[in-house]
Amino acid sequence: MRLPAGDRFVSVVIPCLNEEEPIADVVRDVLAQKVDEVIVVDNGSTDRTAEYAAKAGARVVRMPQPGYGRACAAGVKAVDERCDIVCFLDGDGSDVPAFMADVVGPVAADQADFVMGSRLRGKREAGSMTPQQVLAGWLAGLLLRITYGVRYTDMSPFRALRADRLRALGMSEMTYGWNLEMQMRAAAAQYRILEVPVDHRCRQGGVSKVSGNLTAGMKAAWKIVTTFLRLAVSLRREPPPQFHLHDKKV
Numbered sequence: 001m002r003l004p005a006g007d008r009f010v011s012v013v014i015p016c017l018n019e020e021e022p023i024a025d026v027v028r029d030v031l032a033q034k035v036d037e038v039i040v041v042d043n044g045s046t047d048r049t050a051e052y053a054a055k056a057g058a059r060v061v062r063m064p065q066p067g068y069g070r071a072c073a074a075g076v077k078a079v080d081e082r083c084d085i086v087c088f089l090d091g092d093g094s095d096v097p098a099f100m101a102d103v104v105g106p107v108a109a110d111q112a113d114f115v116m117g118s119r120l121r122g123k124r125e126a127g128s129m130t131p132q133q134v135l136a137g138w139l140a141g142l143l144l145r146i147t148y149g150v151r152y153t154d155m156s157p158f159r160a161l162r163a164d165r166l167r168a169l170g171m172s173e174m175t176y177g178w179n180l181e182m183q184m185r186a187a188a189a190q191y192r193i194l195e196v197p198v199d200h201r202c203r204q205g206g207v208s209k210v211s212g213n214l215t216a217g218m219k220a221a222w223k224i225v226t227t228f229l230r231l232a233v234s235l236r237r238e239p240p241p242q243f244h245l246h247d248k249k250v
Helices: 023-031 049-056 068-078 097-108 131-148 163-168 178-188 214-234
Strands: 010-016 037-042 059-062 085-088 114-118 159-162 193-197
Touching: 010 023, 010 049, 010 068, 010 097, 023 037, 023 049, 023 097, 037 049, 037 068, 049 059, 059 068, 068 085, 068 178, 085 097, 085 163, 097 114, 097 159, 097 193, 114 178, 131 178, 131 214, 159 163, 159 178, 178 214
Parallel strands: 010 037, 010 085, 037 059, 114 193
Antiparallel strands: 085 159, 114 159
């Protein structure tokens, strides 16, 4: 991706499950940002998500075992060996790729190790987030601020990290806890963290696996709570990542 700070190889990972309606447009919009590769991880779709993503220009990786975190991990494993920065966003069309420079730019410019796009600080289309999602982001932010002194307002999927920093985190959550785990581990490792405003839209197709279903939403909320409690204990015992946090080499 060509940015004022210089060239960095940027890989975008998009986990997907039955999102054939929006995925082609999402891939094309992301490629329009001049990233180096787009990896769509098909997490067991029963529709034509993989086919449409490939036709739009993405490299498709299949991860048939269910789990959002598992799909994200498969995407990270598949990135090009030249990858300097990994960016994540959802495939339902709710994230706005036009904000990618805001999310990726500070990492490319060595101003941050981890950047997250906050939907709560940006402009949200009416109905694009449920009250449960807003509350979950607020609660997680409060707990993280109390525990680590880091201010988060959201658990947005739209985020970017230096590839070496991401691998050093030792991510292990394979379901809904992936995003929270990343935020906790980055805070515990004292990464340079930045949160930037991003706009958010209503999903462009498919069915929400969490926010649109009360039962699934409750399961996700429970997973988030248990993930936080478990990691808050285990991270106190783990040694920090073995590298210099402000090493300028990307």
